[in-house]
Amino acid sequence: MSLKHAILVLLDKKPGSGYDLAQRFGGGIGNFWHATHQQVYQELKKLSSDQLVEFEVHTQAERPDKKVYRITSAGRTVLKTWLKQPIKLARINSTLLVKIYAAHLADPVELDKELGQHIVDHQQKLAEYAELERLYFSADAATRRKQRMPYLTLRSGIRYEWTWIEWMKEVKQLLANDALPEKPMMELLAKAAKAKH
Amino acid sequence: MSLKHAILVLLDKKPGSGYDLAQRFGGGIGNFWHATHQQVYQELKKLSSDQLVEFEVHTQAERPDKKVYRITSAGRTVLKTWLKQPIKLARINSTLLVKIYAAHLADPVELDKELGQHIVDHQQKLAEYAELERLYFSADAATRRKQRMPYLTLRSGIRYEWTWIEWMKEVKQLLANDALPEKPMMELLAKAAKAKH
DNA sequence: ATAGCCATGTAACCAGTTACATGATTGA
């Protein structure tokens, strides 16, 4: 489990309310770790009873009161211990790949449409990332240095979306032409890598 | 949920016992849909009570008896209906990215070691995929045509591992040199794409 | 001997999703 740790990471960067954290999981870190507000509130309760976080109630006029959480030193210890532990290879569960695997049962027209929609969705995501990258590069050197870790995760996202889009386009075209790939993927990638030098 | 559908897909290709399916989830389809034997047995029980699959007990000498499951026509209908339904954008939960995001709290030496290990793990996976691809290309044209959908999923796996490895190598090097990326990722990818023509 | 394969399962727990619930303020 890592929701626990993801929350500790966020609170270490900056204290905040459950609502706050839920917002942050909806963008930025949300691109590689998803959580809903229900999960966040539950987890905060647990973390709080384990004294890894603590909170203060902020009474607000005009807005509902809120509990502002911050990480405790015990929490920071847990976080650092977690960072030291090697993680297991992530396992992928991709519905789209299961569908492609079973595509002989599907209606080709529908499948083509679905791939098309998927390509659009991922292109949109990529455009979002591209804009964030543009912003990053327009910041001054000090800010860029401070933000380098989040930026590196963004680079991962860009590569990921790009690759995924390339693959989907390839599949869409092959299915449309009822064709097979001509060359092994490994060969194509090796050639592209060489071309860089 | 898709374990249900993944099982139906597998049984549609070929009937088999729970043990059998669990093996198949450990390789091939397991590369993009993971399931343990406990999950498989539970799910088969549900599918069976919903009459989407049926089984026959095969008594074996020298081996434990087994239940050989096959998909029913109701199951095939459910499967086809599912194939028609558009799927939502997959959400990613990547522990490694959370760690990188929080890397300012980590010991650089440990982080470097962990990245190194991860690179090795993924290179191993990639080598596995490369071997499978070699096998695919050494088959005759008819076999290649029949296996094209599984092969397309393999291509996705190859691209995925390759990209992931490239990113990790980049991060490892940047951290080792305490450097920042010089050029936007979008620019680098666009240039590489152009070079193909 | 010992490990690994074949074969099936239960049970407890942990994590994640969906639905329900409330209620004030602000802006279109």
Add this chain to the structure above:
DNA sequence: TCAATCATGTAACTGGTTACATGGCTAT
């Protein structure tokens, strides 16, 4: 007036992981 934002939660359910349990056969 209607939707969105701020703010917090409960409850039911579904899905996934880990541990436990059994037991014979085969190959080293």
